[in-house]
Amino acid sequence: MYLAIPSQPDCATAWREGLRAVLKEGGEAHNVILDIADPLAKSTLADPVVSVVDTFLREKDKKPIETVANTIFPNALYRRHGAPAFYDRFMTRVLPAAGKNERWSGYYFERMINVGTATGETVNQLADIIDRLSDPAVTARNKYEFTIFDPNRDATRVSYGGQCLSHGSFKPRKTPNGERLDLTVMYRNHYYVEKLLGNFIGLGRLMAFVAEEAGLQVGSLTIVSTHAVADQPRGEVQKLLAACDQAA
Known part of the structure; x- marks a missing residue:
């Protein structure tokens, strides 16, 4: 069972069409496939759709777009310090400030640059x-390949929390x-209102870094998205999409 969305040209449009498709499925779907031809296009707050979504999230006291994107790739840190210096800067300055615990710091980027091995090295x-x-x-x-899911830390009986990108x-x-x-x-679970657009943007920046x-x-x-959810009340999601359509 899968739900394939036609390839979209940019982040903002892909988000709208992905969320719209999941909403049509009743607000929940499995194995949703999304594709973006240019993941760097329409990926900043200067884009009217991104701005509308960011305002909606802030009004709901949810993480803003840039915060979500930074969990995947700390773009400003890279531009400021360059590679490889920004790796160490992230581990010694950013990560301690995030209140890291033994299971999950909230940063996918940490798992990308600091994965443990069987010998105790990273x-x-x-x-x-x-x-x-x-x-x-x-x-x-x-x-x-890069892995985010860690069976030693993430295979728990807790219903919520932890990594969603696997x-x-x-x-x-x-x-x-x-x-x-x-x-x-691949995401094991995906909130399409709170996280999807920020994820698109963060992943696009990650791609730009590796490619550069x-x-x-x-x-x-x-x-x-092996499990996708339109994670706000249906009426509010419809109003959000209408506002984004108008902004676009």
């Missing part, structure tokens, strides 16, 4: 992916205009 998954993508001696095209897969793709970097991610560091162009973003 691996920076993003740095390793960039290193291999940048190496002309590496011919593999299908081994650029896995990501980067793919370099040859095109007539050069090599592009695509990204496919590896000397590639940004490609398309595909998200598989």
